[in-house]
Amino acid sequence: MARLSLNQATVKRATVAEAVEGCVRHGIESIGLWREPVADHGLERTAKLVADAGLRVSSLCRGGFLTATDNRAALDDNRRAIDEAAALRTGTLVMVVGGVQGDKDLVGARHRVADAIAELSGYAAQAGVVLALEPMHPVFCADRGVLSTLSQALDLAERLPSVGVVVDALHVWWDPDLDAQIVRAGPHIASYQVCDWLTPVPADVLLGRGYPGDGDIDLVRLTRQVAATGYAGDVEVEIFNAAIWAAGFDEVIGEVARRYREIVEPVL
């Protein structure tokens, strides 16, 4: 399981210490952290905790939310997020770029994202951090992420230093152009995340994620394609799901490891 990473959001109620302990207990060598629980535990303390446990930090979630017409405060916050990623010794800051801002101007919002990422990329490069742009499933276009396809994210990653992309199965699986865009993404993939798409979509669409294997995504095919690009980084399991959040951490982390070994690892 050398490349499995537990994204902390999968055990949302766990503290940083509990998540780290769970990884160690289950032989998981890498963790994806979130800013809020890291702040709760303390940035330097978290860096030490993770290092002492022998874990890698596969990514920090998350920067972004850059679509406001006045995004100066957001840019400052993103610089802090870059510093935090560097302090945690991860080279990957996941970026959820923000949605339409109530003015119906999707085209304008996308331009503001491109400008903001360009502005942040120099700072990120100096810090040794890649801004990992996460294309979001179009169901989140209005409120979370106006980058809707891998193609859009790659248009930025190809022309800016220290900018990469996240391939999150849930966000990209439906894309008719996925095969070609995964090939194109190869050198720019900063993070590969897996979970599954559940049908019917639950009452809160944000929580429509299941364990790998429980939904409609062909994760074997996708993982094989990502591996074929030469991507050699961690594979994060990131699941937002009310029932999984309500379950015991140990049970959840064990199931994550089991699904990874069963579905993902054989085709890496």
Added chain:
Amino acid sequence: MARLSLNQATVKRATVAEAVEGCVRHGIESIGLWREPVADHGLERTAKLVADAGLRVSSLCRGGFLTATDNRAALDDNRRAIDEAAALRTGTLVMVVGGVQGDKDLVGARHRVADAIAELSGYAAQAGVVLALEPMHPVFCADRGVLSTLSQALDLAERLPSVGVVVDALHVWWDPDLDAQIVRAGPHIASYQVCDWLTPVPADVLLGRGYPGDGDIDLVRLTRQVAATGYAGDVEVEIFNAAIWAAGFDEVIGEVARRYREIVEPVL
């Protein structure tokens, strides 16, 4: 309001007779019908009712659901739907092509759709009916429609006789390639449908539609683009929304007409 069409699903609880009466009362000259209420009223009786009221039938909803590995029964049902469209004197059968079939084989499902549409297109041409392929928002890829973009639908419409596309604002608004695909769609647009995307998405994602103007879609921009292609057909207002379904038909139809006059008609 010469080009406004009331899609019957907007007043889901209304019978065909009630929907037709509402159109006449509000000066709406066209209606989009659904197969089930038409069957309830009787096919020939509906054709006569609509003709006597002086209404056009802008479309019949819906054929499709062709992704099963054995789709012979579905093909038969689609031939009946084509016959029904012809009997109702509409040239447009809206096609919702079907989702992934539980086997995670999205690529295979898309191939089956292409084959099935090719098989049906000759029959449709003979009946004088256009199969109007409706790209569905990717949130419906698993359970309703594996055609996720206008580009995919156009790949079929461009090479098959009697095959066109539906531009439904709700399904296409997020697409980063929308501007170019609308231009490409020009001669193939068989139906233009409007409603709005509501945020947050309600508990049933199918019902996340609002009156034009109430959500995040720039319908003025989109309508202008559709009009610029030379599209001269009807504009259907199709809204799935629990609160709108619970309201009185007269109130709803009046509001549909008001929004159309306010937002759509000025830019047609």
